[in-house]
Amino acid sequence: MLRATSSARLVAKRKLPRVRPRSAFSTSLRVQNDEQRERERRIRNPDDIHKDKFNYNPEVSFTEEPNVEHVQYPTVTANDLESRDTPPTEVRMLVRDFIEDSLYNPNYGYFPRQAVILDPPSAGFDFPSLRNVVQFEKKVTEKYISYGYDTSGPGRQIWHTPTELFKPWYGHAIAKCFISEYLLKYFPYEDFVIYEIGAGNGTLASNILDYIRDNHPDVYDRTRYNIVEISGRMVEVQKERLCESHPCVTVNHQSVFHWTKREPAPCFFIAMEVIDNFAHDLIRYDLRTLEPYQGWVTIDHNGDFGMHYTRVSDPLIRSFLDVRRRLKHPLPIRPVFQKYPALRRAYANLPLAPNLSEEEYIPTRLLSLLLTLRNYFPRHRLLLSDFHSLPDTIPGRNAPVVQTRFRNTTVPCTTLFVKQGYFDIFFPTDFERLRDMYELILSEPLGPSQSTSVNRALPHTSSASSLSLGSDFFSSYYPKNRRTPLDGVVSASGLPVGERKSSVFTHAEFLQRYADLKMTRLKSGENPMLEYYQNVKFLF
Template sequence: MMKKLLVASGRNHSSPSLPVATSSALLLPTAIIQPNTRIRKFHSSQAVSYGYQFKERTELVREFIHDSLYNPEYGYFNKKDHELIITHPLLRDEKLTNTASIENDQFENDLINNNLSFDEQMILPFHELQDQLDYLENLSELYQRGPQSWGTPIEIFQPYYGIAIAEYMLRTTYGEGKNENLDKPLKIYEMGGGMGTCARNVLDYLEKEYPEVYKRTEYNIIEISSQLHEQQKIRCARHVRNGKLKLFHASFMDWANIEQDECFVIAMEVLDNCAHDKVSIDGQGNVLECHVFEDSITNYYGEVFLPCQDELIIRYLYLSGIIEESTPNSSNTAISSQYFYKSIEDLRGGKIKKAIRSFFSKSVGGMRSLLMSSIGGDHVMFIPTVQLQIIEKLQQNFPKHRLICADFDYLGTDEPGESNRPLVQKKFKFMKASNLLRKVREHGTIFLKKEDVTSEENFSVESHAFRSYLVPKGECDIFFATDFATMQQVYGKVCKDGNGALRGSKVVKSSQFMNQYAQKGKFDTKSGYNPLLRDYSNFSFFLS
């Protein structure tokens, strides 16, 4: 199963000022490290005395991961030297980074101008494939086009994946028969629109099949990546010209406008790249927050656990039910309008009892972690604090929203005593020695022509996973599974409808969603295997 991939190991070669990973972590007593040593804001720095003979900068884990992924200068999603996505095989590889070449290509022009049928836009001839193995082999050929290319369901199953999302929005807005409230406008916001494929597929479908709805549609993409923002301008140019699509180069968290109308908010594979925090809870219920420091002497990253002070971490721990008050019936359990618990001081004093709930029991790995922590030792977990910020942003700026969110629900990264670890990967390009030896024998000399050595057939692309997220910044795709059951709990406590009542939500597997809304027959292979329904089995939709 394939997902966007990337990372590097060892010393930092791209930026001497950025240290690299170390597996060590410091768990220092409160008497040595005072609680006020934390850093709150991204990119800020502060000298911290560890009680030893060195001083370093520290940042929360979410700050470290966010900076690694989204820094405007060196962040992974803003890098200019890699292919961004698996796209249609008729598009040349260099087009992913050389936008000037796109203008003169007839196929690309037809794609942009909506002159192709939906079937002609499919990236694989699914009906011609024999079975699952044939599908995986063909997908692998696309996947190996570049050492840093990556693919997502919205791309692999285009345009019908996006059309399924359009069908869901149409039926939700205009009824199952799509014949109710026909004068109602369709407002859509997409958080992190990738290459613009989802937006283009949705708008193409509305324009061709529901032109009256298309006229009343307003689609907005809020994209933090400068590279992807530029690609969206090209791939969705016609809908931009038609006034149906607006592109914003900004962080969703910095979005200032308040949408008072009913709207859909789409987030396709956004949560997995949301930065997480790392915390440790001991047997007495004391909570420690993890900070990353860089050692200027060794040029390595390390971890240090400090008494929990960060209000976002505390807020998430309460809302998710991971911790609870020692006196749950007291007046201290009230939540303010900013979702702060008045009992934060109890937590800072180390008086909160631990309440490890379903967060740890979603998988065999989670049960193993719970067992390990119960027989001695702290339990360490990565928690989606930025996910909480997004949920709060939805409530604040999109009070009448309907959320359509799709992401990985399982990655198999849990280890004993540690939950929800990220998957950190990179694809490497290797030379096939056997191919070169064959050419040496064929030519009878070791002095080969340049094209004989650099030919793509001499290389293979393989992925490698790393055990730590402490890798050189900007060199990796760090992503997490989403615990959708816990997300439902947090979402229900934060988001209210127009009457102040709790907003409902449901979670369905990707196959269930596609069974109901997709033209699934388009993906049947000769053997009956249907990758739209059977691949990405660890993928779920969150719908509100």
């Protein structure tokens, strides 16, 4: 979801000046400064006053034994905090739980409480009638102005998406992509099953279903559209907008991470402008040993934030690190340091040198989604789109943008420690690494309790297992761009066949393949649907 408060934010290359949030919310963002922490530490430990402090760097150093007061705080998760009406105090949590609580808590989270999706005219903009991009951006700005001005405090957090700006043509492009796959592989033997997570206003679902109903009525009769939505407010909007006009829609009010129902049929799974808000964990590496440490956010009785690190013990973080190791993706540490341990030790002994690597944000919740797809949607085809790069990120590898809308102006922040519910937190995605991780997860066999065997045969195939002779019985060669076939899933020829592996497309490449570009072309020949969102990619 592209966050913006004016048309100047449409193109990623145009940056706003960096503004520290403390100037806007000085009473809310009460993070203790380093000098105060050092004074308090010396009071608690007077014997340490005269110890050598050459290597003391409070921003990047750590001890294996964190502050006793912080350790004694109870550990909570975002799920534990769902029933709270106000942000917690005297607790500690993993960074991903802090982010999830800030964004999705039903009572004070950013999306349930603050976020508003820009909704252009119901018929969309009349692109062929607009002279050029300048006039189009003026139309977008006028729509923002129609929401009114906020005169004090953090106002409504209004942002727009390509689905809304280019409706219905953007949704029609998605529909064409799915229809071409469905007609080629499954029609008329299987229903046309679609799942969408984070459907927002329901615009994409409406545009897809309208296109199918108007152009492929025989397919529409076999269509089942399922929405998985975490926001109760959005659930009501989606039901009102979709369920009467399209009875094939089912809206499920739950998090996709809590999904437990198996879908054995072939299906298409949509995640558009969603994964940028998936929570990440924070890890850093000991520069002496290259051992990873997981970050903990602590909140004291005054609501002040702190951080400390412990050895990795969280199963999801461990799983991500194991996947990265198997894929041989490089660590966020200089290669020369990884190769020469003596050089690392010498560097760590320098005065004021850090003993931890810089912060790295790892997409652990994205890994959770891939595991959910493997376990509960064994025959899915994934279409995913989001940012691959972002301006104004906070410090760190794969770091997020943290921003709010204050008096009608976007305010980017320089820290993750911001008051829960008032700030958007969204991340870029390395799509090439995501593709590698996705294909590796899908290639892993499931345990007996999670078997995905398909026990039904298509009308043109035998009921016998297609893999009884082995998937490589007829040939010693198996194409690298195909996945290992599922047991019981056969091609029209009766031979086992694996799905084609996913590919990464730029925003323009995908739309040039599937969109009706003449409908969004301006009089000047410019096409904002192709020229905007250059920092977005597709995985399909």
